[in-house]
Every structure is written in structure tokens, then in C-alpha cells.
Amino acid sequence: MSDMYGPSRGAMLRRAFLWTIGLGAVAYAVPGYLKGLGLSDVFAGAPSTPQKSARPEQRISMASAPGDEPSVETFRARNNQFFVTATINGNAVHFVVDTGATYVSLTPDDARRLGFDLATLDWSIRTSTANGEAADAAVTLADLRLGDIVEYNVPALVMKTGGGLSLLGMSFLSRLKSWNIRDGVLTIAS
Numbered sequence: 001m002s003d004m005y006g007p008s009r010g011a012m013l014r015r016a017f018l019w020t021i022g023l024g025a026v027a028y029a030v031p032g033y034l035k036g037l038g039l040s041d042v043f044a045g046a047p048s049t050p051q052k053s054a055r056p057e058q059r060i061s062m063a064s065a066p067g068d069e070p071s072v073e074t075f076r077a078r079n080n081q082f083f084v085t086a087t088i089n090g091n092a093v094h095f096v097v098d099t100g101a102t103y104v105s106l107t108p109d110d111a112r113r114l115g116f117d118l119a120t121l122d123w124s125i126r127t128s129t130a131n132g133e134a135a136d137a138a139v140t141l142a143d144l145r146l147g148d149i150v151e152y153n154v155p156a157l158v159m160k161t162g163g164g165l166s167l168l169g170m171s172f173l174s175r176l177k178s179w180n181i182r183d184g185v186l187t188i189a190s
Contacts, residue, residue, distance in 0.1 A: 072147035076184040084168060086146045088114055094165050097186060101169030104141065104156040110166045111139070111158040123160055135160055144172055149190040151175050 076082060082097040093110050108118060121137035128134075136157040144154045146168075155171045173179055179188045 072149060072188045073185055076181075076186070082181075082186045083165070084146060086144055086168065088141050088144050095168035096165045097173075098167040098169050099173065101167045103167075103169045103171040104144065104154055105136070105167040105169060106139075106156060106158050107162055107164065107166050108159065109163075116158060118158065121158060125157060127157065146172075146188060149176065149188065 072084070084095050084097060085092055086095055087093065091114055093106070093114070095104075098105075106114070106116075112118060116139060118137075121139070123135045123137050125136045125138050126133065127136050136159055139156050139158055141154040141156050143150055143152050151172055154175075173188075177189050179186065181187075
């Protein structure tokens with residue numbers, strides 16, 4: 001019941017309870033709905049034959065992350081960008097860390113070196129970049145390792161054009177426990 005001061009305490013509790021039930025149902029149903037739309041099938045699998053490569057040169061610091069978890073530190077370059085070397089399926093790949101990139105994005109050269117056949121990829125993923133609109137191909141990286149940190153089945157894109165470096169984007173970074181920048185040092189912790 002309500003009066004001139006608004007709904008009663010009981011009515012407010014009922015509404016809160018119903019909202020909680022409704023939001024829980026949505027949270028439970030949405031992943032299945034998206035899978036039903038086939039969105040999980042957009043990403044092509046990574047080739048399964050890794051090539052041998054040297055371990056990436058990284059500064060590993062066990063003490064810099066809370067709870068002695070592995071972390072990787074790299075220093076800011078002169079142009080205010082962070083560069084790291086990671087391995088994908090055992091192959092070294094040089095990246096620029098790009099928190100504005102939704103996905104890990106591979107240059108065509110890196111993708112070829114990793115074993116992706118660019119002629120068979122589906123180039124239907126439309127992206128907006130600082131250089132304009134682009135058509136990219138979705139792939140899945142079996143594993144991406146940065147120092148002692150490893151993530152499996154990482155969604156990524158292959159850029160149809162472009163030189164330079166591959167981008168270490170949020171499809172990897174968002175899986176981590178933390179990453180932060182302090183005093184010119186990027187610290188990534190799993």
C-alpha cells in the first residue's frame with residue numbers, strides 16, 4: 001500500500017525481490033541466447049602445430065603483484081606506448097599494448113607465421129579504427145602467453161591490411177586479474 005509519502009516498506013521489498021529475480025533470469029539466459037545466435041562460432045580455430053621459438057624477453061616480477069601471483073612488467077617507450085613480446089602457440093609475437101582495441105589483433109604477417117591461411121579466412125568482421133573502417137577476420141588463439149601468464153582460447157582478429165605491430169587488446173587484457181600503469185611502468189597480473 002502507498003500513501004502520500006510513496007510506496008510502503010513491504011511494497012518496496014517486493015519490488016526489490018522481483019527485480020533481483022528478473023535480473024538473475026536475464027543473466028542466466030543471455031549467454032545461452034548469444035550462443036544460440038551462433039556468435040560463438042564466428043571465431044576460427046588456431047592452427048594446432050606450434051613452431052619452436054625463443055622464450056620472450058620480459059621482466060618477470062613475483063613480488064609486484066598481490067599474493068605473489070606472476071606478473072609481467074614492461075617500461076614505457078619514448079612514444080608513450082608499451083611494447084611486449086608474447087608467444088602464441090609457442091611462436092614469439094611482438095605487440096603494442098592497446099587498451100582501446102577490443103580484440104587482440106594480428107598483422108597479416110604475424111597471422112601467416114602462426115599458420116593461418118589468409119585466403120581461407122572469412123573477412124566479414126567490420127571494425128572501426130583510427131585509420132577508418134576495415135574488414136578483418138575472426139580467429140581463436142589456442143594459447144597466448146605473456147611471461148608466466150597464459151590464457152587459452154583467446155578471441156582475436158587478423159587485420160587484412162597493415163604493417164607495424166600486432167595489438168594486444170582487451171580480449172586478452174580483460175581476462176587478467178589486473179593491469180595498471182604507474183610511474184611509466186605497465187604491470188600486468190594474472
